[in-house]
Structure formats: C-alpha cells, structure tokens
Amino acid sequence: MKRRDFLYLTGMGTTAAMLSAIPGMGRPIAPERALETVDVALKKQMADVALNAARAKGATYTDVRIGRYLNQFVITREDKVQNIVNTESYGLGVRVVAQGGWGFAATDKLDKDSIAKAAELAVAIAKENSRLLTEPVQLAPQKGYGEVSWKAPIEKNAFEVPIKEKVDLLLGVNAEAMKGGADYINSFLFMVNEQKYFASSDGSYIDQDIHRIWPTFFITKIDAATGKFETRNALSAPMGMGYEYLYARPQDKIQGVTTLYKGRYDMLEDAKAGAKQAGEKIKAKSVEPGKYDLILDPSHLWLTIHESTGHPTELDRVLGYEANFAGTSFLTLDKWESKKFNYGSKLVNIVADKTQVGSLGAVGYDDEGVKCGQWDVIKDGTLVSYQAIRDQAHILGLPASQGCCYADNWSSVQFQRMANISLQPGKEKKSIDDLIKGVQKGIYIIGDGSFSIDQQRYNFQFGGQLYYEIKDGKIVGALKDVAYQSNTQEFWNSCVGIADQSDYRLGGSFFDGKGQPQQVSAVSHGSSTTRFNGVNVINTSRKIG
Structure with missing residues (x-):
C-alpha cells in the first residue's frame, strides 16, 4: 500500500474490518493483548525445529524469523471518534539456500509439525529455483552472535497508554484547530510494535523489540466568500520512539515562521498554528x-x-x-x-x-x-x-x-x-x-x-x-x-x-x-x-x- 493511499483510508475513518484486511496488519485483538509477550525460550525452540528440518532436507544455509507485529490506530474527526483498531500478526518464516538457490515458506501454525513442514517446503522451493540459476547465491560471510537481544530505547510504551488518554489528546487537537478557524480536521495516532526473533544456521539467536509512532492531522479551511479552500497537514515526523514523542520539551523548541521541535512534537501547538496558516494560505500571494x-x-x-x-x-x-x-x-x-x-x-x-x-x-x-x-x-x-x-x-x-x-x-x-x-x-x-x-x-x-x-x-x-x-x-x-x-x-x-x-x-x-x-x-x-x-x-x- 502506498503511503498516500494509507493516509486517505485512515484519514477518512476506514472501518476496522478494512484496516485489519490490509496485508500484514493481522487480526483484530483487544488492546490489553498487545502487552502480552512470547517467551524467548519458546521462540528458540520453534526456531531450532525449522533449522534442523531444513538442514535434514539439504539446506546449506537457513534463517528463521518469528514475528509478532502489533498495530494500534486511533482515528478522529472534529468532535467524533471514528475508529479505534488494534491488530496482531504472529507467525514464522523460513528462508534457505539449497543447491545454490533461495527458497522461502511461512506459517502461522506454530506447532512443531507445521514449522517443520514450512522448512521442508522452503528447501523444496530452493531446489526448484536452483534449476533456473545461471550462478549460485553468494552470501557474504556472517558470524553468529549466539543469544543476544536489542530493545528500542523508548521511555514510554505507547501501547501501555490508556485509549482514553489518546482520544482526549486527539479531540483536544481537533478542538484547538476548530477554535482557530479550521472547517474540518481529521487526526489520528498510529502505533507499531514489532517483536522480532531471528535465528540462523550461522549460530545467531537474536530477539528484538522495535517501537514506532506517528501522530498526524489534516486541516481544511474554506473561504466562505469564494468557496476556495486550503489545507495544512501536520508537521510531525513519524518516529522510532515511544509515547514520549508527544511530550514536547521547551529546550527542544526551534523558533521560526512556525514553532517546531527537535526530537519531540507538540500536536496541540501544531494544530493551533495549522488552522491559522491554512487561513493565511487562502489569502497568500x-x-x-x-x-x-x-x-x-x-x-x-x-x-x-x-x-x-x-x-x-x-x-x-x-x-x-x-x-x-x-x-x-x-x-x-x-x-x-x-x-x-x-x-x-x-x-x-x-x-x-x-x-x-x-x-x-x-x-x-x-x-x-x-x-x-x-x-x-x-x-x-x-x-x-x-x-x-x-x-x-x-x-x-x-x-x-x-x-x-x-x-x-x-x-x-x-x-x-x-x-x-x-x-x-x-x-x-x-x-x-x-x-x-x-x-x-x-x-x-x-x-x-x-x-x-x-x-x-x-x-x-x-x-x-x-x-x-x-x-x-x-x-x-x-x-x-x-x-x-x-x-x-x-x-x-x-x-x-x-x-x-x-x-x-x-x-x-x-x-x-x-x-x-x-x-x-x-x-x-x-x-x-x-x-x-x-x-x-x-x-x-x-x-x-
């Protein structure tokens, strides 16, 4: 999905069914489910099943990715909440090299037999692909790291913040824009947590916890006399941060034609400025x-x-x-x-x-x-x-x-x-x-x-x-x-x-x-x-x- 298409869908208050149907978004879940975790020892056991099954079928290289992908959308328009969506996608993918060719297969059935079958299928695909190759896959050397982990250095997990607090923020943003002269405003929060586990025949078992957040809005101002209109979108940047991104600090202010922040974002202040600037754009030369x-x-x-x-x-x-x-x-x-x-x-x-x-x-x-x-x-x-x-x-x-x-x-x-x-x-x-x-x-x-x-x-x-x-x-x-x-x-x-x-x-x-x-x-x-x-x-x- 292209970024502009996604913005259009979410900005217009797409139904939860449509959002959950976007490839990779997964199935709807209750918000509290996002705070659950999968035991690392269990992920290692699943990875070893795939690694062993692939090797037994002739793979010369194998990597396994076990992923739990969480998304949360909070979508509003003016004084209304249009949608709140929580999704989860959880499964395992196996990639192999066999007879010099790549093969890949995946499954969301995480019992031992299903995992082994996915690994075996990946090897079979690699062998078929190898028949079409003019030269074999050449992998750069990569040492194994053993069992290691990496966590995004966030200060506040956005999934732990109550939905009401997020709704109140967005409705406050909308009210600020309307008070400033906006005729319409859509605002939303989009939060992502990728819980990713990687294992390979090189000897790596890597567990990672990744967080991203994107607060944004779309303001429209109409000139009643002429019917012409102008828009002003949020000046926020999506970031690899937690909910702390929305706590702007005075020391991060960058003063200019409009106030921006370094590393943080004041959504209320941006909406207030955005409504005013949308009006100025109508009168601009x-x-x-x-x-x-x-x-x-x-x-x-x-x-x-x-x-x-x-x-x-x-x-x-x-x-x-x-x-x-x-x-x-x-x-x-x-x-x-x-x-x-x-x-x-x-x-x-x-x-x-x-x-x-x-x-x-x-x-x-x-x-x-x-x-x-x-x-x-x-x-x-x-x-x-x-x-x-x-x-x-x-x-x-x-x-x-x-x-x-x-x-x-x-x-x-x-x-x-x-x-x-x-x-x-x-x-x-x-x-x-x-x-x-x-x-x-x-x-x-x-x-x-x-x-x-x-x-x-x-x-x-x-x-x-x-x-x-x-x-x-x-x-x-x-x-x-x-x-x-x-x-x-x-x-x-x-x-x-x-x-x-x-x-x-x-x-x-x-x-x-x-x-x-x-x-x-x-x-x-x-x-x-x-x-x-x-x-x-x-x-x-x-x-x-």
Whole structure:
C-alpha cells in the first residue's frame, strides 16, 4: 500500500474490518493483548525445529524469523471518534539456500509439525529455483552472535497508554484547530510494535523489540466568500520512539515562521498554528514562476532526500531488479566504479545509518542477522557507495553486508530495503536566520507535499505545506501554488549552505513501498535546514499552453 493511499483510508475513518484486511496488519485483538509477550525460550525452540528440518532436507544455509507485529490506530474527526483498531500478526518464516538457490515458506501454525513442514517446503522451493540459476547465491560471510537481544530505547510504551488518554489528546487537537478557524480536521495516532526473533544456521539467536509512532492531522479551511479552500497537514515526523514523542520539551523548541521541535512534537501547538496558516494560505500571494534560492526545512527536505538519494542508491534498483515495478537508478555501477562521479556540491555528505536513535529504521540487527551500523553513501559530493545486503555484497567487493535487509512481516521474504539516509549538518555554526539573511530572491519551504519523480530517480518536482517569500534577506509574506523542478545532480550541486547540528531533525515515511508482492518499510531521513541556489519554481495553479 502506498503511503498516500494509507493516509486517505485512515484519514477518512476506514472501518476496522478494512484496516485489519490490509496485508500484514493481522487480526483484530483487544488492546490489553498487545502487552502480552512470547517467551524467548519458546521462540528458540520453534526456531531450532525449522533449522534442523531444513538442514535434514539439504539446506546449506537457513534463517528463521518469528514475528509478532502489533498495530494500534486511533482515528478522529472534529468532535467524533471514528475508529479505534488494534491488530496482531504472529507467525514464522523460513528462508534457505539449497543447491545454490533461495527458497522461502511461512506459517502461522506454530506447532512443531507445521514449522517443520514450512522448512521442508522452503528447501523444496530452493531446489526448484536452483534449476533456473545461471550462478549460485553468494552470501557474504556472517558470524553468529549466539543469544543476544536489542530493545528500542523508548521511555514510554505507547501501547501501555490508556485509549482514553489518546482520544482526549486527539479531540483536544481537533478542538484547538476548530477554535482557530479550521472547517474540518481529521487526526489520528498510529502505533507499531514489532517483536522480532531471528535465528540462523550461522549460530545467531537474536530477539528484538522495535517501537514506532506517528501522530498526524489534516486541516481544511474554506473561504466562505469564494468557496476556495486550503489545507495544512501536520508537521510531525513519524518516529522510532515511544509515547514520549508527544511530550514536547521547551529546550527542544526551534523558533521560526512556525514553532517546531527537535526530537519531540507538540500536536496541540501544531494544530493551533495549522488552522491559522491554512487561513493565511487562502489569502497568500500566488507565486511568480522563475529561478529562486530555496531554503528547505528538514520537515520538507526529508522527502526530497528519500526520493532523489535514498532510492537511487539501493543496489537492487541499480542492478535492475526493481525495473518492473519501482524503477531503476541513474546511479549506475560505472559511476561508482569511476570513484569520481559528481552527485552534488562539496557540502553534500549523505550517510546511511541503521542505528540512529529515534529513527524509524533503527534496529540492532537486520533481518539477515547482520549487526547494523553506518556508512558513507555520498562523500564531499561524490558517490562512494550504495546499500547492499548479504547476496549483493560481492558485487561491490564488500567483505560483509551493510545490514539493510528487511521484511515487513513474518510471511514476507526479506530483501534489500532503504536504510536511514541522511544529509549531514553543516560544520560551521549557522542558523536558519543566517541562511535566510543571504538570500535576495527566495522561498522558504516547510513541510512535505505532492511530488513527482521519474523511474530513474533523476527528474523531479516537489511541493510542500507552507511557502514564504524572501526578499533582501527577510521573509516578507506567505506564498502559495509553489513547486520546484530540477534533476537530482543539478539540484544537489546547487546546495550552497547547511545549518549546523543544532537544527538537525528527522523526517520519514511509515509506508515506503517496494517489491512484488509489495511490502512497506519505515525509514527516516535527517537534515538541517539547507539552502539551494537558482532552482526553477513553477506556479501549480496556472494552465500550460
């Protein structure tokens, strides 16, 4: 499911039956069931059944994933609760290499016989697949870690917070927006807990507990005189955190055109500002097309990073594995092999990081049992690496996987997924105001909006939530109908300034789609506010021709 489709369904108050029918969401459960746990010793016993059965049938490598995936949705509109949904998906997947080919099978029947049969089926599939291979699977070496665990460093488990407290928060958010002049508002909380157990014939038994949360809303303001309307969506970022994300701290405030927070979120304050800004957008001046210097807030820039940097550096796209569905990449292997391909200006340093605290993609180990870390993707504007997993590492001459393998459910086979890909902050002390002061003709963009990008992740167009005109180093008023167009290389080479670490923030996507059958993953992208010079801006309300 694409992110925009999911937002539409949940924002419109989809029934519990429809939400529970989304692949991977599982079956409805009582809220208190989410606090139950599965004994690690029992998971190890189940994993050993699969490992032994696969080895007995001729597997040369086996990994087992036992997953319990919990979701909670709280959905409101104006003064009404539209839905409260709790789901659970629990089962086991077995992946093997036999006769040089991959095989995979899964089951939600977790008795010994069913688990053994799933493992045997995976081996049979691998042997059939091997008949079609031109070369066998090559796995990068991976040591076993024995019995280890990793838990997301959350402060408050969102599933422990009473439903009433969550409902009261959302209805309070709605009331604040309506009081501020909104005509309509949908708001919701989406919480995820992945309880994942991984075991492999390499000797790893890894238990992980992962938490994510996403509070958001959608405000609409109508001009009674003209019937025209404008919207303002929440400026929140989905995060790999617990309920503490909703406890904004004064020390985290970032003052600007609208108040944002670093690492925390004040939903009430954002709704209040959102209602006011939706009204301002109705009266805002329509942008004049032309070349502008852009000041891009992290709440906007994350999506541009995701599409123009994250996707084209996925090695499976580079190799053409996703060509039939998600597309390919302009960052072909010859560009990496040259060791001098100019991706952006010298200020552009992009890092992949699967360990970043608070990020959506943060885990201790990936779904191949590889210990996660970080690595450079773009260094001083030059392409230096991609994102690879165990059966791809040899293509890049890597001694080990980079640890970015993921499956969205126990019933899905794991494959290469995007790590947290982030633009590093500027090294010199520089604030948002400092960036704006140097702009003669520009636009300051906050929040993500509609976008379009080609199948090679090269030519693109991006909009946002809020736009402010900059003249002679000062913000002079609101704009609307703004979108910028560029190509990836031209855009990142126009990067001339980045705010320092004190402004660094994460954005991200809960539902990044890829693969056939399609899977979704959650991934974050960080940056500080960044300046790009001479970017082409169009007016989205004007007809062409």
